[in-house]
Amino acid sequence: MKRLNTKLALVLLGSLAASSLLTGFLVIQSQTEVLTRQLEYDGKALAKTLSDMAAEPSIAEEWSRIGDMLQSAVQGNRQVVFSRVYDDAGRLRASYPPLKEADIEPLAAGNIRILENPIVIAIDDLPIEVRGKVKVGLNNDRLAELTASSLSKMITGTAITFSLLALVLWLSLRLQVVHPLRELDRHVATISTGDLAQPITTRRKDEIGRLASGLERMRANLRESYRKIEEQVIALKELDRMKDEFLASTSHELKTPLNGILGLAESLQHGSYGEITREQHNA
Structure with a gap:
């Protein structure tokens, strides 16, 4: 500035x-x-x-x-x-x-x-x-x-007249242009750091007012986009948790009958239920 x-x-x-x-x-x-x-x-x-x-x-x-x-x-x-x-x-x-x-x-x-x-x-x-x-x-x-x-x-x-006029115009410019632009610059710096909580308010209807309104809409849109992204992240985390639970449950349900089948196969292989013929072994 x-x-x-x-x-x-x-x-x-x-x-x-x-x-x-x-x-x-x-x-x-x-x-x-x-x-x-x-x-x-x-x-x-x-x-x-x-x-x-x-x-x-x-x-x-x-x-x-x-x-x-x-x-x-x-x-x-x-x-x-x-x-x-x-x-x-x-x-x-x-x-x-x-x-x-x-x-x-x-x-x-x-x-x-x-x-x-x-x-x-x-x-x-x-x-x-x-x-x-x-x-x-x-x-x-x-x-x-x-x-x-x-x-x-x-x-x-x-010299006196234009000095007074220059002072009045300068004060008017500072009040009407420089100070509002300085406020907008501060808001832009705040938004650039990721802080979207502070709203940008203005009552002006001129170019600076329209610029402030545009920045406020951008801030609101960014905040809404961030909110939706956070909701999607939470939903994805919940799906990931449900996936882990499903896999754990499925693994447990499949592991119990498979253990029985493996044990029976080992018993048959060791002849616990009688000698296995060549035809049965090949089958």
């Missing part, structure tokens, strides 16, 4: 480990997609807000005011690497933090997601006018931090 316990434990742990890895991979992938979409949504919303805020000052070309608005809007936001406002000619007019255009492009090639939104002027029935654009750079490292944090929490939660 030790080998069965080991095999069940290995199968159970292997299944749970595979399930954990698959579940973890799917959860991480889903969580990463959710965080990516959230980061994209936050960046677009921030760019839209900044472009709406810069619309009115851009008409009067109050770029310093726009710079102050950028600072107040994004300062303290860990996800925002930079925010820039460009005029309709593509020239950098306001930025936070204050960086030159040459310093921005290398950042764009790094771990930064850049989102843009146009600065649109729409007044009554006048044609829509694009006064420039807002460019926002978001740090993907924050996404990596959130993913790592989610991964850590997921691994911890999954």
